[in-house]
Amino acid sequence: MGLPPTTQWVFWSLLLLSSIHVPCFFGSAAHFSNETDRLALLNLKNMITDDPLNSLSSWNHTLHFCHWQGVTCGRRHPQRVIALKLNGHNLVGLISPYIANLTFLRKIDLSANSFHGTIPEEMGRLFRLKHLQLTNNTFTGEIPGNLTHCSKLIFLDLYGNRLEGKIPIELGSLSKLTLLNLGHNYLTGSIPPSLGNLSSLTILYISTNRLEGSIPDELGQLVRVKMVSLGQNILSGTIPPQLYNLSSINALGVGLNRLHGNLPPNIGLTLPNLQNLYAVENQFTGPIPVSLSNASGLLLIDLDNNSFSGSVPLNFGSLKGLSRLSLWGNELGIGKAHDLSFLNSLINCSSLQVLDVGFNRFSGALPDSVANLSTQLRVLMLDNNMIFGSIPSGIQNLIGLTVLDIGHNFLTGTIPISVGMLNKVEKLYFNRNELSGQIPSSLGNISRLYILTLSGNNLMGRIPSSLGNCVYMQWIYLYNNNLNGTLPKQLFGLPSLIELHVGNNSFTGSLPLEAGSLKALGHFTVSNNELSGEIPSSLGNCFSLEYLVLDGNFFQGSIPSTFSSLRGLRSLDLSRNNLSGEIPKYLEKLIFLQYLNLSFNNFEGELPKQGVFGNASQVSVLGNSKLCGGIQELQLPPCSSQASKKQGMSVASKVKFSIIGVVLFLISLSCFFATLYWVRKSRKKPSPLPSAEDPLVKVSYAELFKATDGFSSANLIGAGSFASVYKGILHHFGTMVAMKVFNLQRQGALRSFMAECEALRNIRHRNLVKILTCCSSIDWNGNDFKALVYEYMPSGSLETWLHKDSLDQLTKSLKFTQRLNIAIDVASALDYLHNQCETSIIHRDLKPSNVLLDNDMIAHVSDFGLARFLSEVAQTSSVGMKGSIGYIAPEYAMGGKASIQGDVYSYGILLLEMITGKGPIDDMFKDNLSLHHYAKLALPEQVIGIADPQLLLEEAEVTQCNGKHINTRNKIHDCLISMVKIGVLCSAESPRERMVMRDVAAEMRAIRDLFLRARIH
Secondary structure (H helix, E strand, C coil): CCCCHHHHHHHHHHHHHHHHCCCCCCCCHHHHHHHHHHHHHHHHHHCEEECCCCCCCCCCCCCCHHHCCCEEECCCCCCCEEEEECCCCCCEECCCHHHHHCCCCCEEECCCCEEEEECCHHHHHCCCCCEEECCCCEEECECCHHHHHCCCCCEEECCCCCCECECCHHHHHCCCCCEEECCCCCCECCCCHHHHHCCCCCEEECCCCCCEECCCHHHHHCCCCCEEECCCCEEEECCCHHHHHCCCCCEEECCCCEEEECCCCCHHHHCCCCCEEECCCCEEEECCCHHHHHCCCCCEEECCCCEEEECCCCCHHHCCCCCEEECCCCEECCCCCCCCCHHHHHHHCCCCCEEECCCCCCEEECCHHHHHCCCCCCEEECCCCEEEECCCHHHHHCCCCCEEECCCCEECCECCHHHHHCCCCCEEECCCCCCECCCCHHHHHCCCCCEEECCCCCCEECCCHHHHHCCCCCEEECCCCEEEECCCHHHHHCCCCCEEECCCCEECCCCCHHHHHCCCCCEEECCCCCCEEECCHHHHHCCCCCEEECCCCEEEECCCHHHHHCCCCCEEECCCCEEEEECCHHHHHCCCCCEEECCCCEEEEEECCCHHHHCCCCEECCCCCEEEECCHHHCCCCCHHHHHHCCCCCHHHHHHHHHHHHHHHHHHHHHHHHHHHHHHHCCCCCCCCCCCCCCCCCCCHHHHHHHCCCCCHHHEEEECCCEEEEEEEECCCCEEEEEEEECCCCCCHHHHHHHHHHHHCCCCCCCECCEEEEEEEECCCCCEEEEEEEECCCCCEHHHHHCHHHCCCCCCCCCHHHHHHHHHHHHHHHHHHHHCCCCCEECCCCCHHHEEECCCCCEEECCCCCCEEHHHHCCCCCCCCCCCCCCCCHHHHCCCCCCHHHHHHHHHHHHHHHHHCCCCCCCCCCCCCCHHHHHHHHCCCCHHHHCCHHHHHCCCCEEEECCEEEEHHHHHHHHHHHHHHHHHHHCCCCHHHCCCHHHHHHHHHHHHHHHHHHHHC
């Protein structure tokens, strides 16, 4: 350049400094370099707002920066930083763009901290960088495209953040990259074909994003790749044949997408090194390839929730290292005796830990060879098939079992005594079979047992007292059997017992006083037995009781006064007994009580009017001829004291009431004897709920066709992903019903039908939509036809009431009290699904359009097409991001399993939507503002400001009470603050911070009670 050397040095220094935006320091080259690195590190420290472990305490002026924690300096370039490793220090803050001044950096590892904000584009200037790991932080924004300027990158790991936008096409130019991990983010768009240019890549992990479109054929060029993980996205189409030709692959994950097609017959030949095959929840069909056994190193085969059919290959026994074989929820089995022959070959899989083939079509006898499976087997699930025969007596050989589920089959014979030798078992499901004989006392030897399900069999004899040894027991289900004798006292000494269901048996004697020692008991059912004597007052000590069902016995005496201590009681059924005396006034003070059945007893006196007695739909007192008073809707005669106070009552009126009273008495008496006859006749029959075992009213395709006028659009009342809903009148029911017709041409529709049937067949609650029957037939073109028939909800969905633009100019709006009641109804339904079912159910798609309203504006949760049982989810690594945008819990988008906390999140969003009138994807929610944050920022002073104006319009009344004016709107304001707090807590980002539905329902009822008291007093 013709400049003196000193001038050239200054020129190039200034040019370098201007390119990296740092202050200019003069002096020797060494001093300049050292100072640049030190200042860059200090600037990094200044951007960190929280250092809980004091990890950066050494970053001060008393110690040379090469000795600071997490900082490594080079040997070839002494006193220049080559590595920054601060992983797992819980640091909070931003990454300073000054990191680009550390120009000798080769490695950055800031994983497992709480860094947020965007990834600085300036990182693209670190041309020596080989290793960049920012895993498990909360970075947002897009992946900087100029990271591709770091041409020496070998390792790029951005897993577990909140990155958005598309995968930069430019990443395909990083020819030296061996690992690319972008999983568990919010990336959208398609997979760039340019990734096929990463010729050195061995690991490609982009699971758990929102990627869509097809899998590029170009990925078949990754000749060195060992892991390809594309699961939990929205990918569609088929897997490119080129991908199956990458013989280096040892792990292939494509689960939780919308892929279809068959697995190629030669997959085990073209992928000989395959160790993990994960393809759950797609739309794959056809047989499971026999050639898979050629991939002799296979450890995991997980093909859950697809539509695979045919037989399970008999040669899987050659896979010596196989630890997990999960084929749940397919269409495997051909209904033949040899369907389970594959179990014989699995005896050779000595490392097998999980075998799940539930929810298929397997038939045949359960082979004795099951008892010879691996002693390492932890989970054995054969449930919901058509398996018959007996339980092998050698079952005790499976010493490693923690879960044994053979429920919902056709097994006969007795429960082997040897089951008691499985001392590691925690969950035992033998329900819904045809097992007979006695419950073996050896079950008391299983010390870890905490779930025992034997319901729906033909078991007889007594409950063994040895069950009192199972001190960890929490759930016992023995209902719908032929058990008899007295209830053993030892059963009521289990300190952790939460639910005890022994209804529909023939137990006699009295209810032991020891029942009062069950402090954790929340649900106790002994209905339809032959128990007698008085209801023990000690039950009042069961302070956790929420559901007490004692109907259909011979209990006598009065309702114990100690029941006043059951403050959390929600449902009490004492109907069809011989109870007498007056109905206690304290029952109206149990503020959570929402169902009370005292029918067909001998109660007398005046019926209270407050609390649960104030709602005719929540209380039943039929067949108690000596009762009087109560609210008008119950149509009881007035009490004599009330009649004497009425002035001017004519003789004719008195005669009329006398006649009415006699008629009511005769009707009640007739009903009582008719009901008593029916109960005794059907005592051994299960509850008349629709289920796979219960007879349903049969309806044909022709009847549904006629009822809907040929499935006319005039009768169409709704449509979803897999089905359309029509209204019509079926002569079987004589009233309007809703018919959900599944579009079986859509992949996943059949699974949705099966899921909804399974979820609804064993549950019943006043706030769940009731299934009346189903239709599984063929249409007039010979195609498969499946439909479900529900009660018709004439008031439509909550969605139509909240958002008028979808209501065809409907002028009505929901009042505050209506919204409050609907919110309570939905909370009660979820609490039932989560905490009171035999197996907890996760709804997974709670939103206003799935909340239906009847004539009385009572809410019913509907659409169980995505529902899953919690026990199923526990056996899978994930169930995918299913549900509706805006209501899906954030952890689902990051690969978390479906959980009841996910339903709680959806409820929180729904509650906030009911309060604000704004949906979660409203146009106003952008730039990181969400419905959750919108509501949270309004607490507590600005709640009225965010409330739906329609909510307050009709409720802003001024009433006069005891000579004082009370502004109802003020009371609404107080209630709204409490409701918004609940909505915000339920929709918290972290599942651990959310409430549980049991508490939500209780607090919502408490809010209603306070509001009603304010209006009354």
